[in-house]
Amino acid sequence: MVAKRRLNPGTFLLSYGFIITLVAMIVLFSALRHEFFSVKNAIFILHAAAPTMILATGVAFVLMTGKIDISIGSIAYLSAGVGVMLITRAHMQLIPAVLIIFAVGAVLGAINGFTVVVLRVNPLITTLGTLFTFRGLALQITNSSTISIPGLGNFASIRAGPIFIDIFIAAIVLAIYQLIHTRSVFGRHVMAIGNGSDIAQKLGVPVDRTSFLTFVLSGLMASIGGVLTMSQVGSISPSLGSGYEFTAIALLVIGGVSLFGGEGTIVPGIVLGALTLTIIQSGLNFIGASPFVYPLVRGGIIFIAMYADSLKNAVARRVRLIPE
Amino acid sequence: MSNPVLRMVDIRKSFPGVDALKGVTFEAFAGEATALIGANGAGKSTLMNVLGGVIVADAGHIQIGDEPVTIRSPADASRHGVAFVHQELAIMPTLSILDNMLISAFPGRNGFIDYGKGEKLCRDALSKLGYTFNLRTQVRDLSPGDQQIVEIARTLLGNSRILIFDEPTSSLTSREKERLFEIIRIMKSHASAIIYITHLLDEVFTMCERAVIMRNGAKVAESMIGDLTRNDIVEKMIGSQEVVNYFRHHERKPGEVLLTVENLEREGFLENVNFSLRMGEVVGLWGLLGSGRTELFRALMGLDPINRGRIRLHKGGNIVEMNPTNARKVMGLLTEDRRTDGLLLPMPIRNNMSLANLRNLLSRLWPFVARAREEQVTREYVKKLNIKSTSIEQRVATLSGGNQQKVVVGRWLQTKPLIFLLDEPTRGLDVEAKAELHAIVGDLADSGAAVLIVSSDLDEIISLCDRFLVMVRGRIVKEFPGDATKHELLATASGIAVAAEGVE
Numbered sequence: 001m002v003a004k005r006r007l008n009p010g011t012f013l014l015s016y017g018f019i020i021t022l023v024a025m026i027v028l029f030s031a032l033r034h035e036f037f038s039v040k041n042a043i044f045i046l047h048a049a050a051p052t053m054i055l056a057t058g059v060a061f062v063l064m065t066g067k068i069d070i071s072i073g074s075i076a077y078l079s080a081g082v083g084v085m086l087i088t089r090a091h092m093q094l095i096p097a098v099l100i101i102f103a104v105g106a107v108l109g110a111i112n113g114f115t116v117v118v119l120r121v122n123p124l125i126t127t128l129g130t131l132f133t134f135r136g137l138a139l140q141i142t143n144s145s146t147i148s149i150p151g152l153g154n155f156a157s158i159r160a161g162p163i164f165i166d167i168f169i170a171a172i173v174l175a176i177y178q179l180i181h182t183r184s185v186f187g188r189h190v191m192a193i194g195n196g197s198d199i200a201q202k203l204g205v206p207v208d209r210t211s212f213l214t215f216v217l218s219g220l221m222a223s224i225g226g227v228l229t230m231s232q233v234g235s236i237s238p239s240l241g242s243g244y245e246f247t248a249i250a251l252l253v254i255g256g257v258s259l260f261g262g263e264g265t266i267v268p269g270i271v272l273g274a275l276t277l278t279i280i281q282s283g284l285n286f287i288g289a290s291p292f293v294y295p296l297v298r299g300g301i302i303f304i305a306m307y308a309d310s311l312k313n314a315v316a317r318r319v320r321l322i323p324e
Numbered sequence: 325m326s327n328p329v330l331r332m333v334d335i336r337k338s339f340p341g342v343d344a345l346k347g348v349t350f351e352a353f354a355g356e357a358t359a360l361i362g363a364n365g366a367g368k369s370t371l372m373n374v375l376g377g378v379i380v381a382d383a384g385h386i387q388i389g390d391e392p393v394t395i396r397s398p399a400d401a402s403r404h405g406v407a408f409v410h411q412e413l414a415i416m417p418t419l420s421i422l423d424n425m426l427i428s429a430f431p432g433r434n435g436f437i438d439y440g441k442g443e444k445l446c447r448d449a450l451s452k453l454g455y456t457f458n459l460r461t462q463v464r465d466l467s468p469g470d471q472q473i474v475e476i477a478r479t480l481l482g483n484s485r486i487l488i489f490d491e492p493t494s495s496l497t498s499r500e501k502e503r504l505f506e507i508i509r510i511m512k513s514h515a516s517a518i519i520y521i522t523h524l525l526d527e528v529f530t531m532c533e534r535a536v537i538m539r540n541g542a543k544v545a546e547s548m549i550g551d552l553t554r555n556d557i558v559e560k561m562i563g564s565q566e567v568v569n570y571f572r573h574h575e576r577k578p579g580e581v582l583l584t585v586e587n588l589e590r591e592g593f594l595e596n597v598n599f600s601l602r603m604g605e606v607v608g609l610w611g612l613l614g615s616g617r618t619e620l621f622r623a624l625m626g627l628d629p630i631n632r633g634r635i636r637l638h639k640g641g642n643i644v645e646m647n648p649t650n651a652r653k654v655m656g657l658l659t660e661d662r663r664t665d666g667l668l669l670p671m672p673i674r675n676n677m678s679l680a681n682l683r684n685l686l687s688r689l690w691p692f693v694a695r696a697r698e699e700q701v702t703r704e705y706v707k708k709l710n711i712k713s714t715s716i717e718q719r720v721a722t723l724s725g726g727n728q729q730k731v732v733v734g735r736w737l738q739t740k741p742l743i744f745l746l747d748e749p750t751r752g753l754d755v756e757a758k759a760e761l762h763a764i765v766g767d768l769a770d771s772g773a774a775v776l777i778v779s780s781d782l783d784e785i786i787s788l789c790d791r792f793l794v795m796v797r798g799r800i801v802k803e804f805p806g807d808a809t810k811h812e813l814l815a816t817a818s819g820i821a822v823a824a825e826g827v828e
Contacts, residue, residue, distance in 0.1 A: 195416035
């Protein structure tokens with residue numbers, strides 16, 4: 001009575017294609033450079049991936065409802081900027097300043113959420129607007145300058161054994177999100193909205209409240225990611241968070257989160273996506289490729305991921321229409 | 325007789341231009357299935373949408389059990405134990421069966437879901453219907469029939485006392501249909517009141533204890549099913565009202581065969597469709613909602629892929645095999661919903677009218693549209709079709725329905741098609757606009773084109789057509805000559821004559 005999903009080569013490739021690619025890449029880079037395949041390098045790869053992984057996790061729920069948030073890079077910069085000003089001008093302590101950074105991130109996310117949910121502005125347009133305004137504001141208050149924060153720089157080098165603290169933070173965020181996604185009413189509502197907000201509404205899902213919250217969470221996670229980036233560098237610079245939104249969204253799509261909504265996982269999806277992108281970068285680095293090759297390779301991967309996404313959707317739709 | 329579980333008293337609802345419900349009183353009883361029967365547009369769905377909280381009535385009141393209730397939203401309806409299994413299933417394909425069933429009320433606390441408890445609830449609900457699924461299966465991996473089971477099982481979780489089924493068998497295979505009937509029997513034995521909306525009279529006689537028949541927004545009969553014959557029902561659905569004074573066409577002499585369709589098949593929608601069209605004739609395609617009329621049009625036009633069959637055009641002694649590319653050149657399609665599928669509403673009449681004919685309006689020197697020619701041709705057709713507008717630059721959104729429809733007609737006229745496919749051409753139009761459109765249809769046929777019309781308005785189609793094809797479940801089951809009666813058409817479409825001839 002239970003329908004079994006037919007596993008033909010096409011759907012197999014669509015479902016597991018990126019795991020295969022990932023393994024193939026690791027094998028390839030390791031064959032070219034033995035040092036690549038080491039615990040030390042693996043830890044550095046995770047270290048480098050941690051901030052974007054957190055940003056991507058934050059925006060994942062927005063994508064799963066079928067919407068989009070491209071302002072997260074700017075939210076990371078503006079919230080961090082506010083914190084840095086509090087530390088340097090108002091001589092605030094590090095910990096309260098960081099907490100304020102998180103609060104600012106959530107508020108900025110709430111502005112997006114309000115515009116999309118209450119004012120009914122298209123999410124892409126909304127967050128395109130805030131992408132520019134938030135960054136503009138941040139450039140104003142930081143005077144477009146690079147400011148170093150010594151205390152924060154030490155934070156990023158804290159390790160437990162060989163593992164950096166930001167890897168732990170990313171792991172904790174992922175674990176919490178995994179729990180919310182699979183076990184909480186909110187997480188299921190997010191997925192329901194992604195399947196069609198009209199149907200979800202009809203079935204009693206609080207569509208507006210849930211969508212609003214996904215934007216708030218997206219802002220909050222962006223600010224956490226911003227703080228981590230800042231701590232890795234030890235300073236805030238005008239380019240902080242710039243382009244993060246696209247890395248995060250690309251990472252999600254590679255990890256199987258559909259831009260059409262209603263589809264995707266936190267674990268393993270986001271982890272796989274983050275690893276794929278970072279391993280390419282690290283691998284190219286190891287084999288001594290020109291840094292100018294990265295965008296090209298990354299672009300190719302993103303294109304393939306997006307194509308696979310729309311292909312998967314076309315297949316799913318066809319399956320649905322035909323009676324047994 | 326026991327007291328009704330549901331009483332809807334004197335329910336009224338008007339939409340702009342139509343009185344959809346003219347004071348309808350409706351009752352349903354525990355442990356019984358009540359068939360709600362009526363032709364398209366009789367008001368069945370409106371009545372049930374009032375009960376389901378999808379629309380709010382203008383007047384009237386509802387009583388469930390012994391209490392009067394107010395239903396203003398689907399949430400209100402489900403709180404009062406009313407569950408609606410829509411024709412279009414409300415399922416979320418990427419979620420598991422479990423999540424689909426529990427979505428309206430997850431068990432658990434503090435925002436976290438107690439899946440252990442949830443699984444038990446779902447398993448119990450499904451087992452009441454005699455089903456065991458792997459609850460973690462994504463719903464998109466189920467067949468349409470199984471998806472419907474999931475939706476029905478969901479209603480069991482909410483302790484519904486009243487279950488509305490809207491045309492539940494339209495997307496099911498015959499085996500799935502049997503299973504659904506079995507489930508409805510089970511639900512009746514659990515003392516639910518079932519309301520079963522359908523056009524298919526066979527199902528009424530197998531499934532239902534009572535029948536309520538509606539016509540033109542009013543209840544025209546209510547009775548136990550045993551006291552009715554199929555013919556009674558059809559009589560009551562048609563009514564004996566005098567034929568509205570429709571445009572009555574003069575005798576036409578159809579010319580040569582223009583189009584032949586053989587063994588056309590689109591899996592799940594069309595099955596072994598055969599017919600031909602002659603020059604200068606108007607053919608009515610009659611069938612109930614979901615019988616495949618629109619799908620046939622789309623297949624002819626090449627908008628949907630077909631699995632099998634030939635569509636051939638006979639043109640000047642030659643026979644041309646039709647394909648999506650050349651279909652566009654010889655056929656014009658008036659879509660069912662002109663506002664979403666037929667018109668670019670924010671754009672002016674000019675752009676809307678020239679859309680299909682731009683290739684012929686290009687300037688000789690440049691690959692651009694010759695504006696002067698475009699305007700001249702548009703004016704010509706605006707005049708010909710008597711489209712009332714301030715100028716050809718008027719936005720189509722601001723035109724009346726009839727004039728909008730004429731804009732679509734004008735667009736296709738420009739391409740001088742041999743065959744017109746008109747899907748519900750007069751839906752939503754006022755009497756005058758209807759008459760004008762009917763006249764245009766007559767002119768088209770007189771000019772030698774073949775016209776194939778789908779209409780849910782039986783009077784219209786009877787008065788307009790030279791010949792009728794009746795569709796049931798994706799097949800053309802019978803052809804009638806121009807003097808066919810309304811009774812014959814409706815009875816055939818509802819499955820009576822078909823069953824008698826053993827075609828099925």
